[in-house]
């Protein structure tokens with residue numbers, strides 16, 4: 720079973736995925752407070768640095784307790800923190816976890832999250848011994864759906880009105896990727 724100590728730093732051609740640190744909190748706040756980033760996530764944007772500090776504390780506790788892992792996504796060139804992503808809701812007996820991710824809008828449309836997930840997913844299958852990775856998203860979140868489809872995820876269904884936020888119920892699309900289904904790069 721995976722140990723997250725030392726923290727597993729992952730690298731890709733353009734990116735370095737590393738642990739989030741207290742010094743990242745302002746940058747994390749920029750990501751988590753951006754309404755474009757939270758638009759389809761069914762939660763309010765962070766409204767203060769304290770909200771992002773709280774998120775950082777939850778992320779750190781998950782890593783310490785070996786129950787979830789989130790990476791800070793940085794550019795190899797310059798080291799700037801531009802996003803985050805990782806596995807949570809890790810169901811160890813049944814060997815699956817849910818994946819989540821977000822990127823500053825200035826970096827959208829360059830295949831960056833696809834590249835980051837191509838490093839995180841093999842880590843999940845190999846080091847965390849996952850059999851299945853699940854993604855849950857707002858059915859209107861086309862950008863996220865495209866990323867998942869390109870990686871080989873199957874859209875398995877749609878839960879009806881299981882999320883209540885901001886005065887309305889929304890559906891959740893469920894995507895799954897089984898061990899061995901990760902699509903090779905180039906598409």
Ligand SMILES: CC(C)(COP(=O)(O)OP(=O)(O)OC[C@H]1O[C@@H](n2cnc3c(N)ncnc32)[C@H](O)[C@@H]1OP(=O)(O)O)[C@@H](O)C(=O)NCCC(=O)NCCS
Pocket residue numbers: 755756757759760819820821822823826827828829830831832833855856857860861862863865866
């Ligand atoms: C989902 C997200 C991570 C995608 O990251 P990305 O690095 O831009 O992904 P890609 O470059 O591989 O692009 C994927 C799709 O995004 C869409 N996209 C690209 N640029 C976009 C833009 N400026 N505005 C809206 N959509 C855009 C395109 O449909 C693209 O698909 P295509 O290549 O078939 O045209 C990013 O849009 C994001 O952070 N969104 C907000 C957070 C979020 O929704 N997270 C997922 C919750 S389930």
